[in-house]
Amino acid sequence: MSSLVKVAAVHAAPVFLDRTATTEKAISILREAANAGAELIAFPETYIPAFPVWAALWAPIDNHDLFTLIAEQSVALHGPEIAAIRREARALGVIVSMGISESSTASVGAIWNSNVLIGSDGEILNHHRKLVPTFYEKLIWAAGDGAGLKVSSTPVGRIGNLICGENTNPLARYALIAQAEQIHISSWPPMWPTRRPSGGGNFNNVAANRIRASAHSFEAKAYGIVTAGYMDSAMRDFLVARDPSVVEVIDRTQRAASFFVDPTGETVGEMLQDQEGIAYAEFDLTRCIEPKQFHDVVGYYNRFDIFDLTVNRKRLKPVTFLDIADSSSVPELDEVSPQDDALSRSYNGRNLDA
Template sequence: MLPRFKAAAVHAAPVFLDSWATTEKAIAIIREAARAGAELIAFPETYIPAFPVWAAMWPPIDNHDLFVRMAEQSVLADGPEVARLCAEARALGVTVSIGISERSAVSVGGLWNSNLLIGETGEILIHHRKLVPTFYEKLVWSSGDGAGLKVAETRQGRIGGLICGENTNPLARFALMAQGEQVHISSWPPMWPTRRPAGGGNFDNVAANRIRASAHCFEAKVFGIVTAGYMDQAMRAFLTERDRTIADVIDQTPRAASFFVDPTGSVFGDGLQDEEGIAYAEIDLNRCVEPKQFHDVVGYYNRFDIFGVTVDRSRLTPARFRDADLPIAQVQDAAILAVDADAGSNGQGRDYRS
């Protein structure tokens, strides 16, 4: 029998641009969800310290101070905020997925849109950096890499996840399907403004996110947890007090929703959109089996002799260093080992010896 468990999709606002206060709020939410019986708890995109919605509101020449504050409040993947979350997951014996704005250890202005999957032992199972920032996100975050395109074996099954628009990328999704994914976590911002209300045709993120989540769950025959951010009054006030002309944009842009999707692509369980809270659903992975008879795109329902997919899971770094006192042979071997270690177990390490 495959696992059965209760999952939680957190539909909550951060303490806007305050990483430590948001971490403490996340701890309180994790405890509440655990008391309710949730074993897998998923937070929205860049929950710590916030989603930079201002990048959609004003040109970058007006946002320098906000970028500086975002950089100050972004967190290291091995920093104290993440350590606090890992300790809490271990203490409660739960699995936690959380979005962070990740700060680079070697660049005071280098940021990534990242997501961490923390296991019940407190270990970081997956550290994923968004492959490509979407639209105006490019003004804040750098492109990530393939190192986090992994599926983790947990007590709740095989868990994978993608951030926001990555769920539109068929190859990123297939990379997770090909690793036997059973639960897919997709994380989203609280809103996604693309036009002023007078122009009409603003992006309907609720419909778009449902389509993407349902498509993945139907194709992969997996369960989906859709977890979106929430804009509270404090966040709205921060933005509108800076520029009252954008109040109409904020108020008439659709708010994102958090919900669950089953392996047929149908929405089930709790759903939240216009109020802050935690949505819950009971997940039974045994329901992933029957639909595989119809289409199994990583099994019999594909042609691997025709289609070939290669995924490079190397972690990108700005430079590789050689110490002057090392003999040439040791330098070469060290470089090879470093590349192989970055590539993980996927066999994509490269030999740079000439």
């Protein structure tokens, strides 16, 4: 494993609430980043099919149709969209961190804010569901579990991920630090409205994300990739056309930024905020070692006789069926169906197995 790694933070808008078109766009972005030499490519929070910013703008009684739409456009872990991304990762030989709104095989209305880490061989390395939806996200997503609190060993380093506000959870962050994390990916929405412009000013999302990313990297002595969504004109126009009264909130809410931090918490590489694109940086993983001499919070700089942390990484399920009949010939619900598999091969107009 080389100590030098080129990474990419995708600062891009989805094709709003269209999982098929957004998957096609993601594949195009993967090819562009891979051609630029990126070995690890990180997408924003729930890039497929979109971040539900409307939950901040209108009361839930006005959003039933939008919840139905995002539930219908959410993606299954073993559905055609993730299958297409996996095939592209394998074809390009890159590692992909993809934010999704994940559907459930147990319910047509339960969805999760999730992240999938895909290896350069196309295999799923980790599947994480956001532990607690933040603020108005509670109106959209169910709470996740600890099954995805894992750091994955890859040819480009040991990679961990937390989604948005989870990066404020010290115990979740510590759980990743304690697995020798070297690269921490944090994924974010395109904007985070908390007040009307007349209500005393908005939450400074860029400053807050910089503080959180730098704090984690400083404590973990790891590099950080901060990848945030982007609101394009199509997304803005969709929301404003629905209710013109929100135009001031949308236009005067600070846009999120994508950037990188080093093991000391300083910013490195490129930064994107007000334009769509891909930001790049180069990480030298040997720089994760020396700072451990100063503060190794999972090593000598702790008191394990005083503090004790237990993490439940069991995947939670709503029901367990114990069938009498032999069901060994019956496919699992989350396997790709022949129809879905055929659909996944049609993305971008070519055979993805080629």
